Amino acid sequence: MADKNYTPLTEAVYYILLSVTEPMHGYGIIQNVKEKSSGRLVLAAGTLYGAITNLLAKGWIETINEDAASRKKDYIITSDGLAVLKAELERLEELVKNGQEIIER
Amino acid sequence: MRKVEWHFWTLDQYNEEEQWLNKKAEEGWALVDAFAVRYVFESCEPGEYVYKILFTDGVKGTDERDDFTSFMNENDIEEVGRYHRWGYYRKKNDGTPFEMFNSKKEELAHVNKIKQLASVLVVLMALCLFTEIMAVLHNRFMLPALIMVAAVSVMVFKVYKGLDKKAKELEKDINLFE
Structure with a gap:
């Protein structure tokens, strides 16, 4: 069962899970993460492969189809993955809220 | 044009080997096959490709290795050589660094x-x-x-x-x- 015990996530995993809230293949994830982070984070192929393999094994994402023509697999987040993502978002919000309260007062 | 070169690298010299392959590519020689100490190059535009060497989880023919290779292909990265668990990868040089890992x-x-x-x-x-x-x-x-x-x-x-x-x-x- 996915819960708060799985946070904090690495930055790469957080962005990968965010990307696959809609069906996306590997190259699409790389482009999406690059765009979302304004070019700051460019996922390396080995990192993405390792993360996807682990996320599939944990059941946080799943393969939804395999395009036989392009041989590209699409991935989508599962309900367990979404629960982890939400728990991570809550954690990040807490960090930002506490940081803002102290630094901006 | 094709040429074959022979070179011995030890297990700890994969960074040096990678630099050597990238220097060759900059000079217009793209690696197209590698096996142990034998390297096959083909002429290319200078700097057309960048190379990366990786010690993978599976040897040739295993599902693990084939999965990895097809995933690389999906990301426009081509495996040009395999030897034991070593893989030789290249991508077109688009000016961005060719990294396999983020951390x-x-x-x-x-x-x-x-x-x-x-x-x-x-x-x-x-x-x-x-x-x-x-x-x-x-x-x-x-x-x-x-x-x-x-x-x-x-x-x-x-x-x-x-x-x-x-x-x-x-x-x-x-x-x-x-």
Whole structure:
């Protein structure tokens, strides 16, 4: 069962899970993460492969189809993955809220 | 145009090997096949490709390895050579760095996989050395064989130490930055 015990996530995993809230293949994830982070984070192929393999094994994402023509697999987040993502978002919000309260007062 | 070059690199020299391949590509020679010490190059536009060498989880023909290769293909990365668990990858040079990992932790895991192989070789060479020493004690004429085994053992141990040094440097970086 996915819960708060799985946070904090690495930055790469957080962005990968965010990307696959809609069906996306590997190259699409790389482009999406690059765009979302304004070019700051460019996922390396080995990192993405390792993360996807682990996320599939944990059941946080799943393969939804395999395009036989392009041989590209699409991935989508599962309900367990979404629960982890939400728990991570809550954690990040807490960090930002506490940081803002102290630094901006 | 094609040409074949022969070069020996030890397990701890994969960064140097990679630099050598990238220098070749900059000079207009793209690696198209690699097996052990044999490298096949084809002429290309200077700097057309960038190369990366990786010690993968599976050997040729395994599902693990095939999955990895097809995933790389999906990301416009081509595997041009395979030898044991080593893979030679290239992509078109678009001016962005060609990295396989985003974190030092993953780089460390990669070095540790190679170190594991090196440690098996160290144990094997230690056993060979012990056997040769026993043989020389019984037969003096076995001395040249002992010298050869000792020389290879020293080389294997140096390779292991080289990998250990790489791993320790990465561990220091992880402590500082991640």
